[in-house]
């Protein structure tokens with residue numbers, strides 16, 4: 001009975017450990033290196049529409065970005081952070097994500113198909129297939 | 130198919146849809162569009178109590194119903210759910226039939242693939258490898274989700290026994 005239980009619980013423990021280890025490795029690989037300049041890029045239809053160096057920002061300022069003709073989103077930028085405050089999408093997921101200052105937390109709008117991705121200035125450039 | 134059985138399946142579809150809808154309200158908007166997979170409680174339960182195609186029907190109808198309610202039918206969110214739902218269904222059906230594999234293992238694997246399936250659609254559709262940054266979070270989230278779903282279904286299995294004639 002006991003060995004039967006062990007037989008069942010060991011694979012579970014191995015599975016959980018594997019998932020945790022792989023996620024941590026991925027987190028470390030993708031983590032932004034500290035004290036580096038953070039650049040935010042807004043992608044729409046596979047190209048960069050807008051780019052801002054967040055390390056050079058100071059007070060909060062609002063920017064209107066035109067993704068394409070007639071499609072405008074309003075963003076706010078401040079020192080090392082960016083957020084969307086207005087977008088004409090249904091779910092408003094992009095707005096709900098609020099401030100982001102990490103490459104691990106890109107802003108993605110599934111309705112309008114635009115993305116805001118942060119990266120260190122020296123990071124590899126984005127590969128888009 | 131017995132009437133009782135059809136009624137039971139409809140009930141499961143209803144419960145799965147409500148769970149699917151409720152979890153779309155849970156703001157884990159760290160990862161927009163990605164759902165935890167609480168509806169997997171029902172899917173896993175049906176895998177253990179119904180024929181494979183009946184569990185598949187419940188999975189598919191649930192995904193379509195929830196997306197219709199959310200107004201996301203046939204857009205990115207829908208395909209993310211479809212991919213996550215189908216992949217985790219497939220894996221859980223396969224694993225369930227392997228000897229010595231516990232329901233917890235089946236459930237955690239299902240939750241993991243549920244997340245991976247969703248994220249791969251996001252990567253393909255959004256066309257950006259950067260979505261990969263979500264991966265560690267989604268993988269880590271799948272552990273508590275998988276454990277909760279697994280434990281709940283294990284307890285359910287102890288208390289709910291379908292009569293033999295209903296299984297036929």
Ligand SMILES: [Zn+2]
Nearest residue numbers: 089093094109
């Ligand atoms: Zn949006």
